[in-house]
Amino acid sequence: MKHTLGVLALNESDSQSMAEVVDSNWLSPGPRVKAFEETFSSYHDQKHGVMTNSGTDALRIALAALKEKNGWKDGDSVLVPAGTFVATVNVVLQLNLVPRLVDVSKYDFNMDPWCLRQAPMTPDVQCVIPVHLAGLPCDMPKILDVAKDHHLSVLEDSCEAMGVDGIITRELVNEFKLENEQWDVTPKETL
Ligand SMILES: Cc1ncc(COP(=O)(O)O)c(C=O)c1O
Numbered sequence: 613m614k615h616t617l618g619v620l621a622l623n624e625s626d627s628q629s630m631a632e633v634v635d636s637n638w639l640s641p642g643p644r645v646k647a648f649e650e651t652f653s654s655y656h657d658q659k660h661g662v663m664t665n666s667g668t669d670a671l672r673i674a675l676a677a678l679k680e681k682n683g684w685k686d687g688d689s690v691l692v693p694a695g696t697f698v699a700t701v702n703v704v705l706q707l708n709l710v711p712r713l714v715d716v717s718k719y720d721f722n723m724d725p726w727c728l729r730q731a732p733m734t735p736d737v738q739c740v741i742p743v744h745l746a747g748l749p750c751d752m753p754k755i756l757d758v759a760k761d762h763h764l765s766v767l768e769d770s771c772e773a774m775g776v777d778g779i780i781t782r783e784l785v786n787e788f789k790l791e792n793e794q795w796d797v798t799p800k801e802t803l
Contacts, residue, residue: 641663645663648663649661649662649663655775656775667699667769667771668699668702668703670771671699671700671703671741671767671769671771672703672706672707674767675690675703675704675707675709675739675741675767676707678738678739678765678767679707679709679738682738682765684709684738684739685736686708686709687708687709687710687736688709688710688736688737688738689709689710689711689712689734689736689737689738690704690709690710690711690712690737690738690739690740690741691712691713691714691728691731691737691739691740691741691764692704692711692712692713692714692740692741692743693713693714693715693716693722693723693741693742693743693745694713694714694715694716695716695721695745696743696745696769697743697771697772699771700741700743700769704741709738710736712731712737714727714728714731714740715727720745720748720750721745721746721748722742722743722744722745722748722749722750722751723740723742723743723750723755725751725754725755725757725758728740728754728755728758729758733762737762737764738764738765739764739765739766739767740755740758740759740764740765740766740767741766741767741768741769742755742766742768742769743768743769743771743772744768744769744770744772744773744776745772745773746772747772747773747776748773748776749773749776750768752768
């Protein structure tokens with residue numbers, strides 16, 4: 613039996629919108645991107661949204677901003693789930709930071725908050741990146757509790773969770789140094 617990850621369902625109005633873009637002869641950022649950013653961020657109850665060329669770059673930009681804003685040093689550590697798409701770890705390495713793996717739960721394959729609690733919180737640990745895999749939200753209240761106790765920044769990798777309810781616990785996230793959520797809107801991620 614063959615299992616697919618999801619079905620891409622583009623309708624006629626989607627095809628028409630794409631044709632309009634091609635016909636407009638304007639493929640770089642412009643009014644359409646701006647409109648998309650506004651619609652997307654308001655759908656996710658956010659004030660601002662910035663479109664990037666890929667989920668990897670969105671993650672890299674967010675992590676680079678956190679590193680610069682908070683004065684992290686090369687070699688500082690970032691906690692990432694042991695099971696995720698490789699981009700989550702790649703961006704940590706690309707920014708000269710060290711990924712430290714936290715095991716995932718056998719129930720949803722997301723970062724296990726209990727394992728996060730057990731992780732050695734040495735002074736070089738600056739950030740945790742929970743990943744909402746396959747459209748299933750992580751247990752953010754518990755993860756945020758640990759992050760708060762250890763003054764960690766939180767960067768949510770929401771590449772696979774566009775439009776999913778329950779991933780943002782804003783009241784808690786607001787208490788952190790910088791808040792970030794990041795989505796990937798390529799069709800394969802809309803599970
Ligand atoms: C969890 C997760 N993070 C990051 C990415 C990177 O996104 P992109 O392939 O658009 O660079 C993906 C893509 O598959 C992903 O699934």
